[in-house]
Amino acid sequence: MLHASANEPAHAAKPEADAAKKLAADIAKPASAKPAADKAADKTADKAAADKAAALAIARAADKTVADKEEKGEKAAAKPGKTSAITADKAASAISAQSEEDAEVDLSVRIAERLAEMRAKQAARVAAAAKAKKAAEAKRKKEAAAAAVVAAAAAAPKISNHWDYEGEFGPENWGKINPAWSQCGAGKRQSPIDIRDGMKVNLDEIDFNYRPSDYTEVDNGKTVQVNLARGNFMTIGNQSYELVQFHFHRPSEEKINGKGTEMVIHLEHRGPGGKLAIVAVLLERGKANDAIQTVWNNIPLEKNQQVASSEPLDPLELLPERREYYTYMGSQTTPPCTENVLWLVMKQPMTASPAQMALFSRLYPLNARPVQESEGRMVKESN
Known part of the structure; x- marks a missing residue:
């Protein structure tokens, strides 16, 4: 709501005065049918009534102005307390907002730490799995190499230093028993x-x-x-x-x-x-x-x-x-x-x-x- 200032009474009373004049004019309109003497008396009475109405309107307007001023003063007096309340509310809101922000930051930090911990554990598991796989592969290769050696040894001709004059180790087989004895079979x-x-x-x-x-x-x-x-x-x-x-x-x-x-x-x-x-x-x-x-x-x-x-x-x-x-x-x-x-x-x-x-x-x-x-x-x- 807008309130008039102390230097605005005339402007505030003008509508009331205009309304009073209009009312007086409306009352005076039927007098055209009366005798001239009556018309004059009526005219005087009407004028007095109109003046009275105008004065009443002006007085009412002045009272209203004063009331408005008093109301404005009360509101003005009440305004510092309200401002203080608003300020306190704002401060509380700010503190609450800061607390929420701090809580969010703390939560974000804890989430980040947890994620880092999870990633570290995952990386450790991956590294351990890779190490285990590498060890298993090395073991497999070692076992395969050993098996290949055994297979090669089994497939290779048996080498011996034993020879004899009859049977499996006899003269006809000397050149086959040991590669170092190849001349026994192939010599010229x-x-x-x-x-x-x-x-x-x-x-x-x-x-x-x-x-x-x-x-x-x-x-x-x-x-x-x-x-x-x-x-x-x-x-x-x-x-x-x-x-x-x-x-x-x-x-x-x-x-x-x-x-x-x-x-x-x-x-x-x-x-x-x-x-x-x-x-x-x-x-x-x-x-x-x-x-x-x-x-x-x-x-x-x-x-x-x-x-x-x-x-x-x-x-x-x-x-x-x-x-x-x-x-x-x-x-x-x-x-x-x-x-x-x-x-x-x-x-x-x-x-x-x-x-x-x-x-x-x-x-x-x-x-x-x-x-x-x-x-x-x-x-x-x-x-």
């Missing part, structure tokens, strides 16, 4: 051979420079072997070889024109660079051999047991008087069947008594490799 210069039609030529005489020597003896499971002390040499041409050991085979491995003997002695020599030269002495039944008897007397009670000699042995007692020989290039007659071996097969046999031969046959009734293909090799024979 293998021994022994059947010596036939040797080329008779003037060969260098063999000079045996042997002497009585100490030795050790062993039954190695394949033969009886005698290992000699250093100092026994064989010279052929301008090449010298040292006697290392000798051993026995039954029957003889070498054949001459298709014929073998009951036993043979192989005297193994080593030359420069480890080159092998083997002298083969065929043994026939006959007179006892003193050197052989000495060896038999010292055979160990256990296989692979080495026994030192109690008296020297002279290797010259194993050689025939005549020194003619056959010669060719061959190999070892036992695994690994190494080739490039110089063979010297004495043409004259030596003898051993039946008892001496029987004793060895009880130990090794068969320890000879069959003859091998000559493959067109040249064989020379002393004149």
